[in-house]
Amino acid sequence: xxxxxxxxxxxxxxxxxxxxxxxxxxxxxxxxxxxxxxxxxxxxxxxxxxxxxxxxxxxxxxxxxxxxxxxxxxxxxxxxxxxxxxxxxxxxxxxxxxxxxxxxxxxxxxxxxxxxxxxxxxxxxxxxxxxxxxxxxxxxxxxxxxxxxxxxxxxxxxxxxxxxxxxxxxxxxxxxxxxxxxxxxxxxxxxxxxxxxxxxxxxxxxxxxxxxxxxxxxxxxxxxxxxxxxxxxxxx
Numbered sequence: 001x002x003x004x005x006x007x008x009x010x011x012x013x014x015x016x017x018x019x020x021x022x023x024x025x026x027x028x029x030x031x032x033x034x035x036x037x038x039x040x041x042x043x044x045x046x047x048x049x050x051x052x053x054x055x056x057x058x059x060x061x062x063x064x065x066x067x068x069x070x071x072x073x074x075x076x077x078x079x080x081x082x083x084x085x086x087x088x089x090x091x092x093x094x095x096x097x098x099x100x101x102x103x104x105x106x107x108x109x110x111x112x113x114x115x116x117x118x119x120x121x122x123x124x125x126x127x128x129x130x131x132x133x134x135x136x137x138x139x140x141x142x143x144x145x146x147x148x149x150x151x152x153x154x155x156x157x158x159x160x161x162x163x164x165x166x167x168x169x170x171x172x173x174x175x176x177x178x179x180x181x182x183x184x185x186x187x188x189x190x191x192x193x194x195x196x197x198x199x200x201x202x203x204x205x206x207x208x209x210x211x212x213x214x215x216x217x218x219x220x221x222x223x224x225x226x227x228x229x230x231x232x233x234x235x236x
Contacts, residue, residue, distance in 0.1 A: 003079070004094070009036075009069065014043045016198045020087055020089075021050040023092045028098065031077050035057065036057065086198065089195075101155075109153065110146070111189075118195075131147070134149055142181035155176070171218050171220065179225060
């Protein structure tokens with residue numbers, strides 16, 4: 001079966017990161033990479049003690065961390081998984097996320113945080129609305145309708161490389177989703193449980209400033225990618 005590398009971007013997630021790493025099934029996640037953007041709470045040491053590799057970045061940026069982690073994945077890891085380090089994503093259900101790619105049924109799989117499966121309080125009303133609205137926008141642009149912008153996702157490594165990701169901020173996820181649709185990748189959304197974060201403070205929803213900054217970058221990315229046209233990807 002294809003090797004799976006799990007990339008976890010972090011910034012001060014020491015409270016949760018060990019549990020996140022330990023929950024991942026090691027028979028599937030053969031390479032666990034913490035892409036750290038300068039944590040000051042000891043996240044790096046905790047992650048290493050839990051058995052992950054740590055890539056330390058000199059600059060901050062969610063997309064920058066994701067890109068650096070993916071680039072550091074071991075040879076032979078044909079599937080790249082991205083997830084948050086706050087404990088909200090269900091790492092123990094990794095098999096469900098990667099199975100469509102492993103079996104050749106999909107190129108890109110994204111977890112969907114549907115209401116009946118997510119913990120009460122795990123998502124704010126504006127997060128739910130933003131996901132719905134962006135899904136409509138991408139659908140109108142590409143014909144592919146997403147129902148969520150969840151960070152928990154898996155993609156074929158060759159497909160990710162071909163997408164030529166440029167966004168180094170919080171627009172990384174929406175850029176990936178738009179470009180995947182434009183490229184005609186086989187896309188699946190998998191409903192998965194979603195929890196409240198188990199520690200730390202959200203860099204986006206945790207403050208008004210963070211929410212405004214992330215929202216602006218996401219909107220700007222949507223406009224930029226929409227104007228750039230389609231992406232060519234060679235399928236297996």
